[in-house]
Amino acid sequence: MSVDANTVTLDHGAGAHPTDKLFIKTAVLLAVVTAVEVAWSYLPWQDWGDSRALYFAEVGGLLAMMAFKFFVVASVFMHLKFDRKILTGVFYFGVVIAVVVYLAVLSTFHFFTGGGSVLPH
Amino acid sequence: MASADHTDHGLVTSTGVSNEKLGMWVFLGSECLLFGGLISSFLLYKNRSGTSSLHERPHDLYDLAFTSISSFVLLMSSLTMVLAVSAIQRGELRNTRVWLGVTALLGSIFISGQVYEFKEFLNAGYGFTHSPAWSAFFALTGFHGVHVSLGIVMLLSAIGLTLTGRIGRGQAESVEIVGLYWHFVDVVWVIIFTVVYLIK
Numbered sequence: 001m002s003v004d005a006n007t008v009t010l011d012h013g014a015g016a017h018p019t020d021k022l023f024i025k026t027a028v029l030l031a032v033v034t035a036v037e038v039a040w041s042y043l044p045w046q047d048w049g050d051s052r053a054l055y056f057a058e059v060g061g062l063l064a065m066m067a068f069k070f071f072v073v074a075s076v077f078m079h080l081k082f083d084r085k086i087l088t089g090v091f092y093f094g095v096v097i098a099v100v101v102y103l104a105v106l107s108t109f110h111f112f113t114g115g116g117s118v119l120p121h
Numbered sequence: 122m123a124s125a126d127h128t129d130h131g132l133v134t135s136t137g138v139s140n141e142k143l144g145m146w147v148f149l150g151s152e153c154l155l156f157g158g159l160i161s162s163f164l165l166y167k168n169r170s171g172t173s174s175l176h177e178r179p180h181d182l183y184d185l186a187f188t189s190i191s192s193f194v195l196l197m198s199s200l201t202m203v204l205a206v207s208a209i210q211r212g213e214l215r216n217t218r219v220w221l222g223v224t225a226l227l228g229s230i231f232i233s234g235q236v237y238e239f240k241e242f243l244n245a246g247y248g249f250t251h252s253p254a255w256s257a258f259f260a261l262t263g264f265h266g267v268h269v270s271l272g273i274v275m276l277l278s279a280i281g282l283t284l285t286g287r288i289g290r291g292q293a294e295s296v297e298i299v300g301l302y303w304h305f306v307d308v309v310w311v312i313i314f315t316v317v318y319l320i321k
Contacts, residue, residue, distance in 0.1 A: 017210075020204060020207050023200055023203045023204060023207070024200065026200075027196070027197060027199070027200035030196055030199075031193065031196065031197070034189070034192060034193060034196060037314075037315065037319060038185070038189045038319070040319075041185070041319040041320075041321075042185075059320055062315050062319050062320055063315065063320075065315070066311055066312060066314075066315035066316070069308075069311045070308050070311050070312065073199060073304055073307060073308045073311065074304075074308060076203075077199050077200075077202070077203045077300075077304045077307075078300075078301055078304045078305070078308075079297075083138075084136070084137055084138055086136050086137075086138060086143075087138060087142075087143070087146050090143070090146045090147055090150050091146055091149060091150050092150075093150055094147075094149070094150025094151055094152070094153040094154065095150070095153050097153070097154065098153040098154045098156075098157035099157070101154070101157065102157040102158065102160070102161040105161050106161055106164060106165065109165050111164060111165060
């Protein structure tokens, strides 16, 4: 509700309020994804070959499931999906800055090219 | 609804969000940089296991089944936390205390597991100063453990405040803010579990 041009009354959410049932369903989904993640890491990837495609499938699959869990917890449990958009902006601004900065750091130290020789033992 | 409580107190901001809640979100956004730095350090150093006779890397010694159970426990604590927030928003103080208590208990189980894991590594001869790989591992997981421990203190404080009547339905946002911190600690572990434990 607007008070004047620059201020609004405090509000906990911009949209519908989630129910406990949604939270329980979300927790079950997260538990299932975690189980798949662990099972994924136990698969005998090395026995299937040494190709880059297999490596990307193994690591890419784990990273995709990790990102999915991160997004689901932030959206549902942290209420970002139901709250004011400014909060989503504030949080993901930090996330994006962190990802960009540290990808740059890792690249600087040749992490992605398998080097890393600039680091001491 | 909680917004009515705020309106009753006549609080207004230009964002429509309380300063406390916005402050917590800004803090959590900045925490991404802290943990990003620690995770990057671990990735850079994880294979630097030193030149002594004890030269195993952290991922050579993980007990993945044990850590998976710990991760599951922490994940479920996010459910109990969100149920505590729901309960206080409905004005159910008893249920709020129960869910906050269960969340603190699950967090304590997670921390106990981490202490046990650290003890196992130390008994095997791998301490914080053993090698860059182990320093990075202990710094990352240790910092996360400190965050979980602080979260447990916040949860217990919230229980105490509901018992003394200083937190009621009108102050539901205080519990929500504690919840935000707790969920953040959980999402950070989601990343640590994958990057540190699952990716070899």
